[in-house]
Amino acid sequence: MTVAIRVIPCLDVDDGRVVKGVNFSDLRDAGDPVELAARYDREGADELVFLDITASSSDRSTMLDVVRRTAESVFIPLTVGGGVRAVEDFDLLLRAGADKVSLNTAALANPDLLNSAAQRFGSQCIVLSIDARRCPEGVRTASGFEVTTHGGRKGTGVDAVEWAAEGTRRGAGEILLNSMDADGTKAGYDLPLIQVVRERVSVPLIASGGAGSIADFVPAVLTGADAVLAASVFHFGQLTVDEVKTSLAAAGLPVRAHMHGRKPSGSDAPQRGAQ
């Protein structure tokens, strides 16, 4: 009995629509995050991450609606991040149906937010998302990695490993570790980064950034990731969640298989009622 390695598709959502070209012929509306979430659920995703990249904060209610509608039809854990600035934002998202809320820039600007959110809602729903990169010339940190903001364009000089450790001390129950060096390269996860963070934190660690082929997932897990997150390889249909799980299982790693036992009676039927 060992907890399974989680395979997590991540959807970037802008004003209620999935961004980055998603191309699935079996979907009526592949830009609808709710439809995509249901599809990934059917495919065996263990969890989903929605990242709200809506520029204007006045449009946040759109995301709440997306979360609400997703929670109506998808019964796996849902993490929502992006634009979360205050404890009240946690409350709104959790009430809409999110299970976890991820904090990134807001936690850097106001680390106490981690403490107050954890105190009120519990560490289990606080994810600290860290965009890390190797220090460029002129910047030095003990680990050699620094935290970035603005999608990796701006360095902060903050040691990424120290920040992960501090974040968990303050109450984060999980770390979503994005490698800005690996992101978009499709050359595999950033194993050195995963390793140094794993050595310092004992909360679950989600590896993110760099997944490009089926061979990339096992090394991330063997280096210490508890979960593997990917976006474009899934969205473009290059890999399926199932294929990733098969690769993990072939390496002897525990995964959640498709359900084989008794199924709930409504599982393949349309949702009952119209409430």
Next chain:
Amino acid sequence: MSRPEILILDYGSGNLRSAQRALERVGAIVTVSSDFDEAMGAQALVLPGVGAFEACMAGIRGVRGDVIIDRRLAGGLPVLGICVGMQVLFERGVEHGTECEGLGEWPGVVEPLDAPILPHMGWNTISVPSGSRILEGLEGERFYFVHSYAVTRWELTENDPSRRAPIVSWANHGVDFVAAVENGPLVATQFHPEKSGDAGLSLLEAWLGTIR
């Protein structure tokens, strides 16, 4: 067959929407409320819970949930506790070294898990004891857990059908801990069936089957 009417006790704890929708999906009519009379009158009651034991107990007492649960159980009316909603059914919880009194329906203490990675977050397997009405047919399935505390010692007789003893399911994360209990009208799971995909929906459907 008439649809069972379920009330989810709303005492300010986290995401109730998922539990509501999951129960509706498997055929229940669900109300989310903190009203004492409604909670007493419901066909079955769900006690949710996320976060800290002490905060949940304060919230439960704040809506007289302790009285509701005692009276319901005295009358044999079904109650389902989920996650911290299961933990508070035990005598007490120990978090950060301080003890907090629970509802005391079962003897036992909720203590920190001893494992290299905490919280225990993700899909894990559980034992399926014979005689289980909610887990039958779900052997080998994984359920979604997220918690750092658990009951590692069950202090009553378990799994002895001849004595109608509680049916106890176990899971392991660093140590063995109680994953689910079926004890007459009182049923509880440490994992989140409402977040456990088809396996969780099957469990909830089976639970609804026991209360009709």
